[in-house]
Amino acid sequence: MTKHTDSMLPADSFRDQTIVITGGGTGLGYSMGKYLLQLGARLVICGRRTEVIEKAAAALIEETGGEVLAQPCDVRVPEQVDALLQAALARFGAVHGLINNAAGNFICPTERLSYNAFHTVVDIVLRGTANCTLCFGKHWIAAQQPGAFLNIITTYAWTGSGYVVPSATAKGGVLALTRSLASEWGKYGIRTNAIAPGPFPTEGAWSRLVPPGMQNAFNPTQRIPVGRYGEHQELANLAAYLLSPFAAYINGECVTIDGGEWLRGAGQFNFLEEVTAKQWEDMRKKRV
Numbered sequence: 273m274t275k276h277t278d279s280m281l282p283a284d285s286f287r288d289q290t291i292v293i294t295g296g297g298t299g300l301g302y303s304m305g306k307y308l309l310q311l312g313a314r315l316v317i318c319g320r321r322t323e324v325i326e327k328a329a330a331a332l333i334e335e336t337g338g339e340v341l342a343q344p345c346d347v348r349v350p351e352q353v354d355a356l357l358q359a360a361l362a363r364f365g366a367v368h369g370l371i372n373n374a375a376g377n378f379i380c381p382t383e384r385l386s387y388n389a390f391h392t393v394v395d396i397v398l399r400g401t402a403n404c405t406l407c408f409g410k411h412w413i414a415a416q417q418p419g420a421f422l423n424i425i426t427t428y429a430w431t432g433s434g435y436v437v438p439s440a441t442a443k444g445g446v447l448a449l450t451r452s453l454a455s456e457w458g459k460y461g462i463r464t465n466a467i468a469p470g471p472f473p474t475e476g477a478w479s480r481l482v483p484p485g486m487q488n489a490f491n492p493t494q495r496i497p498v499g500r501y502g503e504h505q506e507l508a509n510l511a512a513y514l515l516s517p518f519a520a521y522i523n524g525e526c527v528t529i530d531g532g533e534w535l536r537g538a539g540q541f542n543f544l545e546e547v548t549a550k551q552w553e554d555m556r557k558k559r560v
């Protein structure tokens with residue numbers, strides 16, 4: 273029987289395609305890259321820490337036998353983003369897709385944030401995504417070549433969330449960017465989509481977003497209707513699908529993959545989960 277952690281797409285779905293993943297040396301970026309390599313893609317990963325991406329590239333090559341270029345790049349710096357594209361072109365000849373996955377985040381009451389703290393997160397998430405999008409989009413348009421953007425956002429891009437306000441502000445901007453360019457650049461054969469993941473355990477997110485001693489507050493069986501965290505392969509399947517030609521008619525969409533988490537928090541009467549079977553029966557009898 274098919275499992276949710278199985279590989280979804282046919283083998284070779286990404287043969288002769290080069291995909292660039294920002295922040296591809298760790299966490300979800302690494303997992304998406306690994307799956308794309310298994311599907312035949314050539315991969316470029318970037319991040320600020322050279323040793324992290326080089327180690328990741330070696331591990332990915334070892335695990336999949338694929339071709340990986342690790343290019344140090346701070347997405348906040350346009351010249352480094354230009355160099356990322358040039359390095360990818362020099363190594364593989366063409367680029368077919370970009371996953372804007374790099375992010376910075378931490379929890380903090382907003383009134384405790386310095387100007388620089390706020391700007392740091394917005395610069396990585398929104399300005400970094402904009403830098404990469406402008407660079408790769410202009411290249412595809414000039415080369416008269418189709419391309420696909422996939423932006424990794426979060427579900428609080430549209431609900432907002434306290435304590436991660438710079439991230440929520442920036443991810444909301446990336447959602448607007450996604451929808452805007454889907455319309456404007458569709459005519460060039462460039463598709464722009466997004467994924468809004470719920471909680472998927474990664475070292476990067478967990479180390480910054482879970483206060484010491486509060487692990488139980490994030491108990492998935494209470495917060496997430498399907499009762500568990502996401503598995504990396506589930507996200508990788510969705511990402512690969514949205515980047516692939518199978519999704520050629522999907523443009524401007526943001527697909528939520530969170531087990532129903534944000535709707536659990538939003539629905540006014542969802543707290544009634546707490547009501548027992550006996551209480552329901554008593555209410556029915558009394559017509560309450």
Ligand code: HXC
Pocket residue numbers: 375376377378379380384385386387388389390392393426439469470471472476477480481
């Ligand atoms: C208050 C903080 C802070 C904190 C940093 N700052 N951490 N302020 N509380 N916990 C402040 C610093 O004091 C400084 O301001 C400013 O932010 C910049 O900090 P630096 O450490 O100098 O910045 P930098 O080295 O560029 O690091 C960026 C970072 C860091 C965002 C702070 O955490 C990072 O590198 N993150 C990358 C990976 C990441 O965040 N992964 C998680 C993504 S998870 P001053 O004024 O002192 O100079 C995610 C998922 C969300 O997005 C949804 C989950 C369900």
Ligand code: NAP
Pocket residue numbers: 294295296297298299300301318319320321324345346347348372373374375376396400424425426427468469470471472473474475476477
């Ligand atoms: P992660 O492992 O910390 O990934 C973040 C990556 O971004 C790191 O590899 C980091 O590498 C890179 N990065 C940060 N700043 C950068 C910069 N200025 N330039 C280039 N690269 C930079 O965390 P993750 O959980 O996998 O998150 C991946 C994506 O998923 C993010 O967009 C995040 O917002 C999103 N997301 C995650 C979850 C979750 O539950 N995990 C939920 C919702 C959304 P360096 O530090 O070496 O630069």
